[in-house]
Amino acid sequence: MNRRFSLRAAALSLSALLLAACSTTQQPPEPPQETVTAPHFEPDSFAAMPAVSQEDWLAAFNAFRTSCSALRANSPFHNVCTIALQTPKELAQAFFEANFAPWRVSLGRFEAGELISRDETGLATGYYEPLLRGSRTKTPPYVYPIYGVPDDLLVIDLAELYPSLKGLRLRGKLEGRRVVPYDDRAAIQKRTDMDRWAIAWVDDPVDAFFLQIQGSGRISLPDGSFMRVGFADQNGYKYRAIGNWLVKNSELKAHELSMQNIRAWAKKNPAKVRDALAQNPSFVFFEERTGHPELGPLGAQGVPLTPLASVAVDPKHWLLGTPLMLEVHQTRPALDFVRPVVAQDTGAAIKGLIRVDYFWGFGDEAGREAGRQRSDASLWVLVPSGLKPEDIRPGRGR
Template sequence: MLERPKARWVPTGFDALPGWGEDALAEWWPALRQSCSRPAVGWQRVCEHVLSRPTIDGDAAWLRPWVERTFQVYRVESPQGQDSGLLTGYYEPQLRASRTPTAQYRVPLYAPPADLNKRQPYWTRRELDTVPAAQAALKGREIAWLEDPLDALVVQIQGSGQLLFQDADGRLSAARLAFAGHNGQPYRSVGAWLISQGQLKASEASWPGIKDWVRRNPRRLQEMLWQNPRMVFFALEPLPEPIQGPRGAQAVPLTPARSIAVDPGSVPYGTPVWLASTDPTLATPLHRLVMAQDTGSAITGAVRADYFWGWGDTAATQAGRTRQNLRMWVLWPR
């Protein structure tokens, strides 16, 4: 058994993995290659082999036997022996934006303030909206403007976004809104607040439900937003073509449906993880090999993962429905 700061790993075999023989491992290989661009301690030999092979295009019959020869399987448990937990989902929003404020685009997104690292925790979301000194720290730090304040909150919660600008010459240009820091304040769910206030039932506290509540209660929008004191700051980056995922905490691009966020005290970045859960859309088993490449403030504990669905409306729907029971196993070089 291996001890991690927030978990223990119990050795087992590949025969313990539900659905192990059914996953299309060739779809996992690109995510493994991304992690191997920044190999963790103990991964150098494996990653040299991985990076020496091209992307898999055809027959991958060799891949499953190679994985079984190369890795030892461990079941992830809490220090107390609990082996079940929670799977949630996240995605990258795609939003129209403006580089300057207009009558339509009036909600700013900010680069980190110059004094962010000198004052921790930094001003809360409410203080940044109301305190003159806090407002002064944000002046001139605007990097994009959105139409809807809820879209601004969503992109802060997700940690990145894709923005589509209409330039002065009428052309459309895209950029990635990349995570660049936060104010050090705790994240609080506005959905949970609405439930606690008796405004929504738990089954209604999805983003469509929250947006509908705001439509019916426009005067309480700011009150609701202030319930989450965390403010996230961003940087604009080029959006590659073809599109790659945003960089996660491992500093490698995320792969849709093959990257997860974890608690690094349970699972180190760059570790292959076998998930046993349920697909939120199809209600069928979700048995899949993924890579631990990201983290988040709400992702804490041993058996806990946030599944990256990708970008766009379909990914948003899937992420919003993902809240399933989870078991996890890790693969570690022998």
């Protein structure tokens, strides 16, 4: 019995060893580390950055003080706003250098919490406040409408049902008892009942289209006065540039895509304009705005924009009122500058961490500059002394 027991025990031990060996040699490989993309910030210094003119520092200083009027008392910028309002304009540069620290912005790739690479380059485009010719009534040549918000546009705030979806809204209309997506641009162009919601009429359909891209503008009226209009709402579709359609249909070449060239193409091809514009399903509705003619239009922060010192940003990444340093570079046509700016606006096409729309100002000259800009962009965020970039991210200090 003892001998049999010993043999059996030995056999069991050998089997266990063999199974252990098999399990060791046949273990599945470890799954690859998940790569995560996230904002990354590195401290920098003003001394190491390119020189900025006193004029540009002053423009940014004025823009920041304007933003301070809209920032709440518990904003992370509260203390520096107090200092800014007490600082003479002649000390604009000294104010920033004494009260902020620059942090280089990049989009980092992380594995197991370790930074493995980063991308410091994004995109900067330009926008401006255009001047259109028009009338409050439909009278030739003013026959192209600028629509206010239609009564049949429904806006559903999802956060009321699902708090985790804060900031997300659905836009649609009633069809019987069902809520369906609102009309896209092509459908709106075909509707015959929209005129009742027009707040103005202009003499050029392309001007009306570009007004929607800019988000605000002024309309010169026949009596010599003007009305100012600004973004009121949107039909719920994502913005899609018409440039791809123009290139695909051999109307323009890729390197020719600019606001000026698209305008020139439209004047030569009036029969094709409607189809070209319909390629962008997004449609913007406006409201009449008041405001001093020497001040810029209101941005999303609710304060007037400052020419050459205001930018539109993605509000998922940036708290409005945040000062930034913007460096742009492009070769065709040439455009290079480094300027302090303030995040004061948003836009349907402005999505991403290093993605800005630079405000050039009012009128034709500003329009020429904005129309030619499509630049590589680098950003530094200017963080109040004693804080870190994560302290001034959206959702903090509100």
